[in-house]
Amino acid sequence: MIRALRARNFSKRPTENTPPVKPAPKSVRRTRTRKAKKNITAAKSDAEQAKKKAQKTAQPVRLNVVFYGNANGGADVEMQELPSTSQHPAIVPVTLPRALNQPPVSEPSEEAIAASTGPSYCGQPAAFVRDNLESSGPRSLRTLCSVVTQVDSAVLPKELDIVVNDPAATDYPTHMLAVYAPVPKKPENAPATWVPPKTDVKMYPVHSLFMAAHCAKLGPFPPSPTAFESSPASNEPRSITLPVRPLCLPSPSTFPYLLHYFYLRREEVLFRAFFPCEFSTEFVENCTSEEEIRSLATHIGRTFNPSVILKHAKVIHGVWQNACALGAFDDALWMAIDSAYEVIINALAIGTGNPRAVYVAKSPSPPMQA
Structure with a gap:
């Protein structure tokens, strides 16, 4: 699991006579399973809609x-x-x-995906981008899990130095997400001396394209020095500076689970x-x-x-x-x-x-x- 980097000062069975067939690789089986789930019959789809x-x-x-x-x-x-x-x-x-109802479906904008893809973007839809990222997701996630950093400032920095310790890394993270919860509202009967509690901020390294392809409500990510870079693997740790993007979420503690899903699906x-x-x-x-x-x-x-x-x-x-x-x-x-x-x-x-x-x-x- 990606480690949150906490800021210090932030509060068919076969037929007869049929020769055996070599099983498909796990990745292929997973792809087939996902396609089978998507290709459900119209009757089943109608039943699901009626249920919702x-x-x-x-x-x-x-x-x-x-x-x-x-x-x-x-x-x-x-x-x-x-x-x-x-x-x-x-x-x-x-x-x-x-039930936990799903809001109206929308897809990420071309602007957001283009900002994270660069010159190679040719208008591919978000679903296409997500499917293509699936093969590189596990490798990219391992790179994220190797990142270490330290935040000493009491003020959220605009940039952050990190060290990537994954010797097999070729695609480095592009941004650091500073995830925090909304500031609680002042209670009606609160005393005049009431002050809101300190905001607890946790840092997560990410690849902007994974976020942009999955999140329709995120605007384009700012430029990053590693956004369109693919470097050869190195046996030495690499130090890089990444832009920090604040991200207010209703449940910061459960964000890692969703982030892992974006990478692994x-x-x-x-x-x-x-x-x-x-x-x-x-x-x-x-x-x-x-x-x-x-x-x-x-x-x-x-x-x-x-x-x-x-x-x-x-x-x-x-x-x-x-x-x-x-x-x-x-x-x-x-x-x-x-x-x-x-x-x-x-x-x-x-x-x-x-x-x-x-x-x-x-x-x-x-x-x-x-």
């Missing part, structure tokens, strides 16, 4: 979760900070949205953060299957404390918030968010002994068996 339309008008899911420690006076918990733990249990009413990257346990290959390949969702939700609901499950719901919610804020509309990304959230809210309903809650909120569909 129904979810938009669904009632919130209301459950009672046992916490240990301060229960916020019994107030509803709506994806806010969870109570701290101690030895004193308390039952807290929790309200969750029935593998649902497993998100599922590892979304679930408190391992998941089957069958679930990854058929994550929209009601049977697979029911199976995993039942396992999680029976195995983990509801307060643990709720923390993972908060992670999914954070990634969803960031995806909306950035304008990320990759099909597999939203498939992962939708299916994972369906698993978690059902698991939470099972874990709290109220498996009907999710379906009561949605429709008169039969309840999930706990």
